[in-house]
Amino acid sequence: MSRLSSDSEIIVEMKEVVVQKNGKKILGPITLNIHKGEYIGIIGRNGSGKTTLLQSMAGITRINKGHISSCETGYVFQNPDNQIIGSTVFEDIKFSVMNLDMSPEKENNYVEIILKEHSLYSLKDRDTLTLSGGQKQKLSLVSVVAMKPDLLLLDEPFSMLDRIQRYDMQRFINSLNARSISLVVAGIKLYDLINCNRIVLLEKGEIIFDGTKEEISNNNELFKKCCISVPEYFR
Template structure:
């Protein structure tokens, strides 16, 4: 796959601060990847997201999106290629109904009506929003609001979607709905950068990037990162329950050919293991 996002030696320091928030960040993300980004509060992950979204400007370093540099002079055109999902879904709504909200961005971009309706219908089906189209935003649950927010971004055809703690304000049902939607989106080949504190969510990603004190200290598949005890101790991250249980089972001699990414997968593997024994 081709490199979509290329971040090189990125630094950032808030005015009046004595230290950099970002110190030499280097990372590349390929087209179609689903990447999780985590770290303690103050590690720099949200600052990085705001720089990518154009809310902040880096002190030094470079960002290439599809081979083109993100600069203050071209940021408006380039940032249209980056979809940003807010932590609070209410901050994204503009239209009086779900349908109106999905149409708003397309109308602003002067998309032809026939194309607009085709796109809207496609993502409505993909994210299972058919029963919500004529509802007002205040009538929706938190999970429904975030799914609508995702659809409102997807209809604009961005190259990458950035989610900044997009499930942190949701209940377990709402989180589950959003994670299912993200898997559907990822399966369509859309690039996702998900900033999260939830280690269970990290298991759904292809890659897990960990930030600590403004730098990237790990970049690997999730299970490989969770196997690194000293790294977890340094960064303050905890293993998901599914990973901890797998590790304990492995110590007892019960191993599987593939890593489990959910409790359901673990139960399925255990059932097969017991059946074979």
């Protein structure tokens, strides 16, 4: 998958963004544009600034310097237990759509449609506390998708999944992008981001690589210095 044309609509624009904590810089300066329809992977070791970058885009983290112009975003936390609040799968998704200005009847019908579209209907009455890790990750993502954001921000959605669950999550995320949903996905392993059309490498809060998968092969040593293994199919 090639990188989208620079002529496509810009939905997020970050200019010289800096985030500080206790007077210490933890992100930036970051200058980054995201175009409509892109599927971007943010890669970096733990502590490199991935979560801070995504939360800055979402407006969760306050920036100290610079400027961000952003579309409507939906943020999916790394740990789904920090996001799931409904006692059942149905109730959790219903809670997320309460601000869509629908009548109670339309709300219920819409939640039913979402459950069927994303293969969660069989779980609709399940207690969320009894869901597996993979089911919780998917529910937290679908609950955000139901809110119809222009951009989805996923903070390490693979971190709590086993190999089979990772594959299922990749397929699900790919299906969202196939529907023209724009995505930014943070991760620590490149093979989780194989379907991205653009990879951004963070190190010590700064962008040190921004390019296509095809361009990674020419920067193998750069990734190695950041403790990021480059799989054979990226070379």
